[in-house]
Amino acid sequence: MENRSLLSLSLALLSFLSPCLTALTPRVSFQMGSPGRHVTLFSSPDVSNTSTLLLSEDGDMLYVGARDAVLALDVSHKEAITLRSKLDWSPSEKDLEQCSMKGKKMANCPNFIRVLQFLNATHIYACGTFAYSPRCTYITSETLMMSMKPDEGRGRCPYDPYQRNTAIIVDGELYTGTVADYRGNRPVISRHLSEGRRVDLKLDDTLGWLEDPTFISSSFIPDEEKIYFFFSEVGREYDFIDKFIVSRVSQICMSDVGGQRTLQRRWTTFAKAQLLCQADNELPYNVIQDIDSLPPAEGAPADDTLFYGIFTSQWSVNSGRSAVCSFRLADIKSVFSGNYKVLNRDTLQWSTRVQEKVANPGECGLHNASDNALRFVKENFLADDSVRPVGRSVTVVSAEHSYTHLTVQRVQAANSRSYTVLFLLTDSGYLHKAVLLQSGAHIIEEVQVFEQPQPIKSLKLSTAKGMLYVGSSEGVVRVPTANCSFYWTCPQCILARDPFCGWDPNIRACVEASSSQASLGQDVDRGNVEEACNSVSFSHRARFSPNKLPAGELVSVSLNEVVRLQCPAASLLSQQLWERPNSRLSSDLYLHLEDGSLSFVATPATLGPYLCLSTENGYQQTVAIYHVQQRSGPVAQTPSSYNWPQNPPIATTEAGARLRPSAGPEGTETSQIETEPTPTSRDALRGRNVSLWEEEPKEAELRDRGPLQSARGPCYLKELVVVSVLLVLSLSLLITTLLYLFRQRCRSRTAPQARPPSRDSDRRTPADQEGLRGSQVLSKRNGQARGFACNGALTGSNGHLPNTPI
Incomplete structure (x- = not known):
């Protein structure tokens, strides 16, 4: 229990120490059936799985x-x-x-x-x-x-x-890893189709050499004359409450024919070790999903053979993540030649103790060994050490994509350097092509190969034909490993950082690279466009010439209309930047949307040209130019020159915004900007959607042009709501003011006042005044000479409230 507590504490600490993952975003994405990526599908109504x-x-x-x-x-x-x-x-x-x-x-x-x-x-x-x-x-x-x-x-x-298995035929003999019973409880690694003095072999079922395994793959190493099996199983050497899954590599020798008395018709060279896909201070990715071998480079020893595998984790902290680890054959051999754990048959506990080696487990030729040596290798088949990944680090870690299958290829670029390219299949139906660089993995592209997740899938790579085949329940999909023709400009070809592709300056096209074409422009490691394309630099001031506007798209709008200008993304890794010559894009007037588009209200201050730039890996290119001007009434004259803000940044261009010579007023050549279409993000083929115009449009032509539907707001709902709210507020304020003035007037009229005696009253005699008071009292009693005051109270004819003494 104490060991379990310590283990739980260590796992908790490792979860806090796990570093943040870097998002792996494919540079270009192709949907199923996209014309930008040629994919061939074979399917038939009477064929499935x-x-x-x-x-x-x-x-x-x-x-x-x-x-x-x-x-x-x-x-x-x-x-x-x-x-x-x-x-x-x-x-x-x-x-x-x-x-x-x-x-x-x-x-x-x-x-x-x-x-x-x-x-x-x-x-x-x-x-x-x-x-x-x-x-x-x-x-x-x-x-x-x-x-x-x-x-x-x-x-x-x-x-x-739906149970996974592995099989390989070498020299006419079949080596398999599967189950040998109906219920699937008897896992076995066996050899079949043996002839002559060789006999079929299998594992000893009573020894527990395999613990509920899931077989993944098998590989033959000719120089070693060994077959390596890769699988995952329950790790009995760990004393956990729950079953702990571990990934394994096991080996058997092809020359094995079983023991003479001990281990008859059983493997005498079987040994297994743990594959540990783990980086420092991180939890291990312990469940293997797929693995593929990469032969050594030409002239390199067989020990340089690499095995690339996909791993997932059973820990909740790593849930949903996929990792790719690589293992070197030399490290696997070193672990198998080391110490082995000892199994206590009474307690079924594994331990490591110093003991005298009677034989070396996993060594070929043990079928001729003594019974004592065979009993030793029979009990000691689990290597004490684990096989660590190359560089003691994880090659690829992804939290966004769940990878299930992979295949690997070594590609020689135009500079004669070799690069490792991984083809990774996700459970959502996408194929990722990634190149491994010193800075990390770079996903060149993703291609959707089937629409629905499939329970059984497989990958097969043809390096001779440059084709990749994906098998699923929907059919067989063929995907070319290279897609160079998609990049129609030099910057796009370089920014792809695809070792399969390079820019040919002679034919001005992106072609498949080979070591014989030393003149190809290519920079897989850095993706530096300036050096690879020999591009020129120019400032923002040169984009808008004082004498002529650059080519662009005309957008006719009405004043107070909501305008939205689209900016196609050059890739999923690029960032869009908007600019205009006469003013800065203030956040009070302009709204930058998440898709890179620009939205604003058309006013005299916002009319004019707009430029959209795409920035990727330090390179800027022009992807869209718009000229926004008023539609109704006289056509607004576009100014012929613009003043840019102080200290403008510098942008480089070669084909995304290419300087093209044109005839000047005196026969000289001036620079004019010509925008090149670029691929978009998910569809990756909406690049050629910017219609270009070369000359300054005439006034009549501007009036005839219709509004750009994609750049206009659908209605005036926003303005209507604002005007309605202002009108209601104004009316409310007016009514409140009138009521207040009316109330104040009424108060002034109903307030008691000391009226001075008039001249007539002074001339009256005391008898006349007494008679006048009597008549007023009589009129009050008879209800005569009554009226309403401003506040609704009854008043007398003299304007005072009833019963008010005069």
């Missing part, structure tokens, strides 16, 4: 293991994939009925081809699940016909069509 792929050596024929069928596809033509032949291989009605009686779903009872390997130059060895009763057969590669009756495939092919 085309998930097992086998490519011929010359790359002209692709054999596909599907459901109830084996296909031979002709892939020699670049424009299409054609079906040359098809072998139907399905269970009988009786087999399907027995499969259903076993409690299996009918959807899983067909024959799913899971093993497809070349046996020799003329035959293919194929195995299928065959209604949860595996079968294997020999198929003629030329005619795609069975050469013999299918036999039992137990231990060669899985029963469950």
Whole structure:
């Protein structure tokens, strides 16, 4: 319990120490069917689950293991994939009925081809699940016909069509990693099709050499004469409450024929070690998803063979992340030649103790060893040390994309340097092409290869043809590894940083690079456009010539209209910047939207030219120029010269905004800016959407031009709401003022006042005054001479309130 507490504490500390991840954003993205990326799809209504792929050596024929069928596809033509032949291989009605009686779903009872390997130059060895009763057969590669009756495939092919397995044929012998029973509880690494004095071998089931494994891949190293298996399993050496998954690499020797008395017909050279995909101060990525081998460069030793694998983590702190780690063959051999753990059969606990080595586990030739040595290697098959990644660091870490499959290729660039290119398949249906640089991984592009996530997928790379094949339930997709023709300018070709592509200055095109073309412009490491394209620099003042405006798109608007100017992104890694000559783009007048567009209200101060720049890796290029002017009434005259703000920044250009000589007033050449279309972000092909005009438009032409729909607001709703609110406020203020004045007037009229005696009253006699008072009292009693005051109270004829003494 104390060890578990310490482990939990250490995992918590590691989670806090994990560094922030750098977002891996593909530079260009292509949707399914985009004309900017040529992708060929093969599909047929009667063919499904085309998930097992086998490519011929010359790359002209692709054999596909599907459901109830084996296909031979002709892939020699670049424009299409054609079906040359098809072998139907399905269970009988009786087999399907027995499969259903076993409690299996009918959807899983067909024959799913899971093993497809070349046996020799003329035959293919194929195995299928065959209604949860595996079968294997020999198929003629030329005619795609069975050469013999299918036999039992137990231990060669899985029963469950969705259970992962691995198989490889070397020198006519089949080496497999799968399960050997119906329930999937007996994992086995075995050899089949042995002839002569060689016998078929498998693991000893009673030793627990494998703990609920998931087989991923297998690889043959000719110089070592060994087969390496990669899988994940439960790590029994760790005393955890929950099952801890670990990734493994195991090895067996091809020369192994089993022991004479001990380990008869069993492997004597089996050994396994942990693959640790982990960087310093980070939690490990412990679950392997896929792995591929990269042979050493020409002239390098076999120990330089690299294995690139995709790993995920079972820890919640790393949930959703994918990591790519590389392992060197020399490090794997070093771990296998070191110490081994000891298993206590009574407590089933692994420990490491210093002991005398009777034999070296994993060493070839142990089948001739003594019984004592074989018993030692039988008990000691787990290496004590773990295989660490190259450089003790993770090659790629992504929190945005969940990778499932990969393949790797070494590419020689125009400068004769070699670069490693990874092709990574995501669970969302995208293929990422990434080049590994000293600064980190750079994702050149992503291509959507299928729309729906597929349960079974595979990748097959043809380096000879430069093609990549993806197998899924929807069909087979072929993707060229290079897409150089998409970059139609030198800056775009250089900024792609694709080792497959380089800029040819002679034909002014981006072409596939080779070491023989030393004149190609290419900079994979830095992507420096100025040096690779020999571009010139010029200031903002040169963009708008004093004598003539540059070419651009005319936008006719009305005053007080909401204008929105679009700015196509050169790539997903670029940033858009707006400029205009006579004023700065104040945040009070202009709104920069997330998609890079610019929005503002058309006023006399906001009319005029606008320039959109795209900045990427220190390089600026012009992607759009607009001239906004008033539509109604007399056409506003565009000024012929502009003054830029002080200390303008410097921009470089070569083709994105290219200086083109044009005839000046006196026959001299002046510089005119010509904008080049650039690819957009997700669709990556909306680049040529800016219509250019060369000359200053005439006044009549400006009146005839319609408004740019993409640059106008849909209605005047915003202005209507503002005017309505102001009108309501004004009316409310006016009514309140009138009521206040009326109330003040009424108060002044109803307030009691000391009235001075008039001259008539002074002339009256005392008798007359007494009679006058009597008549007033009488009138009050009879209700005569009454009226309403301003506040609604009754008043007398004298203007005073009733009962008010005078």
